[in-house]
Amino acid sequence: MQSYGNPSVSYDWWAGNSGVAKRSGLFIAAHTAHAGLIMFWAGAFTLFELARYDSVLPMGEQGLILLPHLASLGLGLDSNATIVNTEPYIAIAAFHLVSSAVLGAAGIWHTLRAPKDLSKAEGRAVKFHFEWDDPKKLTFILGHHLIFLGLGVIAFVEWALHHGIYDTAIGAVRIVEPNINLGMVWSYQTNFLSINSLEDIMGGHAVLAFILTIGGVWHIISSPFGVFKKILIYSGEAILSYSLAGIALMGFVTSIWCAQNTTIYPVEFYGEVLKLNFAFSPYFSDTVSVLNSNYTARAWLANTHFYLAFFFLQGHFWHALRSMGFNFNTVSQAFESMDSTKVT
Incomplete structure (x- = not known):
């Protein structure tokens, strides 16, 4: 976390990254627990979608986002690309839920029992201690x-x-x-x-x-x-900015790919291709009418990826500028000085 030269800086409770900025052991704990949350969402949401899936209706028009991906892998389908065997889906969901429990337990263990700093660990674990520089x-x-x-x-x-x-x-x-x-x-x-x-x-x-x-x-x-x-900056802020830039790039590519390509995103599972519109901001919309005025899985996925990528990109700029020493506090201070000048 950027301290702008202040070695005793304190962070608010919501600045979660500050707790792991200089502790390699706690960083792994947070990393593991985060992976557990992702696993839990994937498993639980798969079961949720499976419970509301209607084999009579087109899959792409039921607001599903996980089942279409699993169906594309050829799981439990009949000759009409309809899910008739749900056992593979239940097994995959259960695997993710069990994995989330294991990862969550690992996160708790690394938080409470393992060294906060891996330089004090024993065995091969010490090899994974790191400093941001x-x-x-x-x-x-x-x-x-x-x-x-x-x-x-x-x-x-x-x-x-x-x-x-x-x-x-x-x-x-x-x-x-x-x-x-x-x-x-x-x-x-x-x-x-x-x-x-x-x-x-x-x-x-x-x-x-x-x-x-x-x-x-x-x-x-x-x-x-x-x-x-020579050109790369090695710090917590910089590494985070690089990661966010990579995620943003993948999000933008995925949104465009999902909106237009029907080989990787079959119409049977995701609905028809989308069109790109421009209003207050760009967005993808369905090209055909959908049941109950809903959105296709393709529309949900394309728009979600696009806007998440957009905000990840803003996060990249934020942390990249901080890593280069830009103090965003000066922005608010500049506005305050402008207001005081107007009053006087």
Whole structure:
């Protein structure tokens, strides 16, 4: 947290990041508990959507956002792309709920029993103690994150290769072998909305898995050098700003992709494509009438991703400026001085 040179600064109760800013052990506790909350939401909301799902109505017009994703994986569908077997959905929800309990318990354990500072820990845990101004240790930890992300992408590719995913072109679940072609992947950099081949999609994921895994190993065994070491700022505020920028980018890309692409977001599960409107602010709207004047799953997801990305971007600017030393208190002070000048 930016203290602007004041070593004894105190933060208000709502400044939650301040509690973990200089405590690597508590940072992991907060990290773990946050993951537990996400897991709990995913499991509980899956059961909630499953309880209100009506197989007679189009899935995309029922205000669902999780079931369409699971249905796209080819779980429990009949020949009409309708959910007829709910056991896989219940199993996935239960797995997330159990995982949330484990993660929540881990968060409590790290808060109450584990060292607040991992430099005082025993065994291999001490290797994950970090300081915000230590680029080598930060990239070491980043490398482990990238490897786990790579494993997740590999699992998705393997699922498509052995179980299959839903293909809207044929209206059925089928096995998909990745088209691993670097030229193809690169060609989609500027026209990703035109992707209409599941083989290309899974090929892109296979390439991404390789990049994440190799990148993870690279960051574990190396440290920043050259221009990266010179231009990047290494502090809690700066690292947070980088993370928020990445999330904002993914949110904007996802919102546009969800609004227009029907191969990755099949019409059967998400509803028809959307149109982009401009009023007080940009927003996506449905192009067809929906039951009970509701919104399609596509509209919910596209707009939610867009506006969350927008606010994440503002958070990026806020923390980036603070990391560079800009004191936002001077803004309010400037307005106060203007008011006092007018009074005199």
